[in-house]
Amino acid sequence: MSFDLVIAADWSSGEVATGARPRKDAIWVCARLWDEVHLEYFPTRHAALRWIEDWLGQGHRTLLGFDFAYGWPAGFAERLTGQADALAVWDWLADRIEDGPDNANNRFDIAARINDAFPGVGPLWGHPHGRSYPGLPARKSDRRDLDLGEHRVCEEVGSGAKSVFQLAYAGAVGGQSLVGQAALARLRAAHPEIVAWPQQTGFVVPEGRIVLVEIYPSLFDDVVEAHEIKDARQVLATASAFAAMPDDWFTAPAGLPDRDRIAREEGWILGVGPTGPMSSQGRAPDDCFALPPGVHWTPVDEAMATLSALTPVTSVEEIPVEAAAGRVLAQDLRAKRANPPTPNAAVDGWGYAAATLPEGEIPVAEGRAAAGQPYGTAVPPGQALRILTGAALPDGVDTIVLQEDATVRDGHLQLAHRPKPGANTRAAGEDVARGDPILRAGNRLRPSDIALAIAAGHGSIPIHVRLRVAVLSTGDEIVPPGTDGTGIYDANRPMLLAMLEAWGVTPVDLGHVGDDAAELADTLDRAAETDAILTSGGASAGEEDHLSRLLSTEGSVAHWRIAVKPGRPLALGRWRGTPLFGLPGNPVAAFTCAAFFARPALLRLAGMDWLLPRRWTVPAAFTKTKKPGRREYLRSRLDPEGRAEVFRSEGSGRVSGLSWAEGFVELPDEAASVKPGDPVRYIPFSELGLG
Known part of the structure; x- marks a missing residue:
């Protein structure tokens, strides 16, 4: 033309x-x-x-x-x-x-x-x-x-x-x-x-x-x-x-x-x-996911870059600080008051003003100071006061001698030795001063963080509402656990629900959907009312893989065929605007892809910072040669000498390998040849929130 x-x-x-x-x-x-x-x-x-x-x-x-x-x-x-x-x-x-x-x-x-x-x-x-x-x-x-x-x-x-x-x-x-x-x-x-x-x-x-x-x-x-x-x-x-x-x-x-x-x-x-x-x-x-010539799979790092662009989707609520363990902090916290709020005693002993002590015996003032029981008046110069750990220092006290280094006789204190001025006391705000930053937004709060927030004066704190994640499994071959017959037990859905619990998000169980495109679309519509969706099965290109077809026609796909083993048929997309992770049907692949792709993305949606697992370098206890093109994750654990051994089979249907393993060995996208003693990257399950 x-x-x-x-x-x-x-x-x-x-x-x-x-x-x-x-x-x-x-x-x-x-x-x-x-x-x-x-x-x-x-x-x-x-x-x-x-x-x-x-x-x-x-x-x-x-x-x-x-x-x-x-x-x-x-x-x-x-x-x-x-x-x-x-x-x-x-x-x-x-x-x-x-x-x-x-x-x-x-x-x-x-x-x-x-x-x-x-x-x-x-x-x-x-x-x-x-x-x-x-x-x-x-x-x-x-x-x-x-x-x-x-x-x-x-x-x-x-x-x-x-x-x-x-x-x-x-x-x-x-x-x-x-x-x-x-x-x-x-x-x-x-x-x-x-x-x-x-x-x-x-x-x-x-x-x-x-x-x-x-x-x-x-x-x-x-x-x-x-x-x-x-x-x-x-x-x-x-x-x-x-x-x-x-x-x-x-x-x-x-x-x-x-x-x-x-x-x-x-x-x-x-x-x-x-x-x-x-x-x-x-x-x-129906070749909905055709890639340019010569490109067969999306590299892992490219898929991760797409996921890292996600932003939090949950609203914010204020809850009592004592109920906030495991929740995601929504705003930076600063100390509302100093910790400790006043100077106080670090030990049980006797307090006095070092500059006013007489030589020899020291007169003992009446009464005592204890935590929560302030002395209420100043200690006269040259006198010592009985004081217990945590007690606020009264006026006239700047130094404390340990009780085992002093004796009282006839109303007078005798010291085995005189500590340097200021000894055994804590200054106000020596831990945290009023207004100091104490906790960053995006942190999942640990018990120790709760203690710090309370010590710094907070009674309630702003946190993200828990992320809600829908989980469903697909396929006519899937049957409920324990069912008689030859079907495949639905191991993925309970496994994924448990993983979500471990990550601090709220799982929403939408059950199992057979190979029916209309039923799957309806279930996905219900799933889209949550914050994210995890599916297992149906993400490949077979005749009954309805998920991939529905995503291509009524949803959207950012990546498909990720260059990872196990887990090539992994779909990352959206349904009705809700992020969706179309996980493979084999349990090992579903577990691996959920841990490495879904977890950091879900935590980001939940309000946390983008978080990838740390890798440890350890010697290999195995031999392996791999071709270039895909990143590989081998089920692994450390032997008594701290070397990474791997499961006997790489088959993604071998669920026993997940129970045997305590982590993964990660092999790079490039070709690799590993011999016993060679350094390899080891990722314990604890780094994936599954320890």
């Missing part, structure tokens, strides 16, 4: 400008004029549209693409506007969407008005946490009595794009489609030469100077472009692909029924066709 200029835009519906510094999850636009490439980042939609319009005004034959949905599932347009025409929805939105130069917009309010035109509750759903829009449900599961399909035909054919009805949470496209379609209507009004494909042209090669198309930059992940930000790489790759595409990318798949209605009402993604990148010759529709 002959276009002089190709413009590819990665859009955003954000409500605030993203700042001057280029960043991900923002607006990136690539303009490719013949072989000349221009890549720009924009903090606002207005700035991006001005730049695009400058290009449109230069008179080139132009292909212009944006990465949001140009149409809606069948029936939506006619119900909203009375016309089965996507462009009618564009115009309807242009009359109502307010989109300011600072990115402020009213898309959620308009979404609630759209829902009023439909029976039941929905179809649009999703909005930021903490907000309320009457008529716009926060969750997909809150919708009721809908009579529309969830996806457009082009999405079902194979793009894997999310439903345009989803307005919020990871990967959502609905919000940017609302503000985007309104912008397209205004762009068409300003530039009558624009032709929208396929809404105005059908599935034919379009004529016209400016052709407007819907794009899906993820179709071109396999194209290598040099840029550190994924959004920028994708628009570069998309513009390059469209500059060289054949004419038949504009045709629909063979046998597509009702193509005229689909073109006019639902629209189409350029490249989803008989020979485009999303075709039988390109990536298969």
